[in-house]
Amino acid sequence: MSHIKTAILGASGYTGAELLRLLEHHPHFTITALTGDSQAGKAMHDVYPHLRHRELPKLVKHTEVDFSNIDLVFCCLPHGTTQEIIAGLPAKVKIVDLSADFRLFDVAQYAEWYGHEHRAVELQKSAVYGLTEHARDAVKKARLVANPGCYPTSILLPLLPLVKEKLISTDRITIDSMSGVSGAGRSPKQEMLYSELEGGASAYGVGKHRHTAEIEQQLGFMVSFTPHLVPMTRGMLSTIHVQGDAAKIRAALEAAYKNEPFVHVAATPPSTHSVRGTNLCVMSVTAGRLPNETIIVSVIDNLVKGASGQAVQNANLMFGFDEATSLIATAVFP
Numbered sequence: 001m002s003h004i005k006t007a008i009l010g011a012s013g014y015t016g017a018e019l020l021r022l023l024e025h026h027p028h029f030t031i032t033a034l035t036g037d038s039q040a041g042k043a044m045h046d047v048y049p050h051l052r053h054r055e056l057p058k059l060v061k062h063t064e065v066d067f068s069n070i071d072l073v074f075c076c077l078p079h080g081t082t083q084e085i086i087a088g089l090p091a092k093v094k095i096v097d098l099s100a101d102f103r104l105f106d107v108a109q110y111a112e113w114y115g116h117e118h119r120a121v122e123l124q125k126s127a128v129y130g131l132t133e134h135a136r137d138a139v140k141k142a143r144l145v146a147n148p149g150c151y152p153t154s155i156l157l158p159l160l161p162l163v164k165e166k167l168i169s170t171d172r173i174t175i176d177s178m179s180g181v182s183g184a185g186r187s188p189k190q191e192m193l194y195s196e197l198e199g200g201a202s203a204y205g206v207g208k209h210r211h212t213a214e215i216e217q218q219l220g221f222m223v224s225f226t227p228h229l230v231p232m233t234r235g236m237l238s239t240i241h242v243q244g245d246a247a248k249i250r251a252a253l254e255a256a257y258k259n260e261p262f263v264h265v266a267a268t269p270p271s272t273h274s275v276r277g278t279n280l281c282v283m284s285v286t287a288g289r290l291p292n293e294t295i296i297v298s299v300i301d302n303l304v305k306g307a308s309g310q311a312v313q314n315a316n317l318m319f320g321f322d323e324a325t326s327l328i329a330t331a332v333f334p
Contacts, residue, residue, distance in 0.1 A: 004030065004071045004072050005030055006023070006031055006070070006071065006073075007032055007074070008033075009035045009073060009075045015308045016034070017044075018303045023312065024326075027326075028321055029315070032057065034056060034058070037062065042058065044058075062085060070090075071093065071094065072095075073093055076098050078185070081099070082097055083123070096311045097144065097146055098311055102127040103148065105127075112213075128144065130142075131148050132313045136323075139318060145314045148310065150236055152211050153300060154177065154236050155177070156215065157283070165252050167245070167252055168244035168294075169244065170219075175223055175225045176239045177239075178227075178230045178238075179302055180233050183303075183306075197229070199231065201231070207226075209227050211225070235272030237298070238299075242293075244292065253283065262279050262281060262305065262324070265285070273334065276331050277304065278301060278309070278330070279309035281299070281305050283296055
């Protein structure tokens with residue numbers, strides 16, 4: 001049995017903790033190093049008490065890790081901090097980056113959306129955009145996989161098969177997405193306080209959210225995308241309005257995903273409860289009241305299929321394992 005020595009950079013954040021949950025019973029990935037510069041020296045169970053039963057390495061600074069002894073790195077560091085670190089890793093190390101730092105192919109576009117120059121231009125050229133169901137062959141051969149963002153995952157999984165089959169108009173697609181607050185990370189922010197969130201919902205990044213560039217890059221055309229923050233911990237729901245025949249759209253999605261373990265087409269619009277704690281994307285197709293209008297509802301768990309679960313799915317492929325290894329789970333309900 002293979003034992004892949006695995007490091008998680010930024011393990012003290014939500015996606016790092018979620019990786020540890022998902023990898024607890026993985027037969028091949030062995031947790032060898034955990035970094036969290038601000039929490040260096042602490043045990044993981046001091047940061048996340050729910051991991052108390054696990055024997056895990058202590059958190060250290062990333063500069064203290066001997067990467068010559070590492071086979072796989074999951075990078076969960078904040079956007080804008082990963083490029084130089086990843087560029088400095090030994091060539092033998094395979095990497096799944098959960099930040100946005102390698103998702104945009106065009107480095108000029110990256111600078112425009114993220115406000116600074118790309119710091120690993122040569123490495124960017126070899127990065128694979130890891131929307132697993134649509135990039136398996138490339139992921140299998142990749143050294144560096146850019147894990148997609150949570151919003152794009154919930155949106156691209158329904159839309160890509162429809163664009164491929166030319167079943168929808170590309171002139172105007174309107175997308176409204178709602179996310180749980182864990183998508184904002186664990187760092188304290190005033191707008192994330194319970195008293196600021198509870199009982200309300202708000203749109204943000206209106207007309208300029210960074211994930212728009214990622215979505216449009218993969219689709220090849222512009223969309224209208226508005227994200228919303230809602231008072232729940234985890235979960236994401238995207239409502240997508242397209243122009244096309246609902247029956248043909250449903251048939252195309254069912255055909256595209258009939259053999260996929262993690263993408264399901266439901267008979268009725270799904271709730272985020274349907275996917276909580278899982279690596280699933282569940283979507284529905286409904287004919288709208290307007291002429292030729294179809295409404296697609298897509299749900300994921302933003303921390304799993306939208307981040308850590310998809311990262312494990314990609315890593316499994318990179319090392320030749322069944323991509324579903326350690327990811328089959330039933331949703332937590334209620």
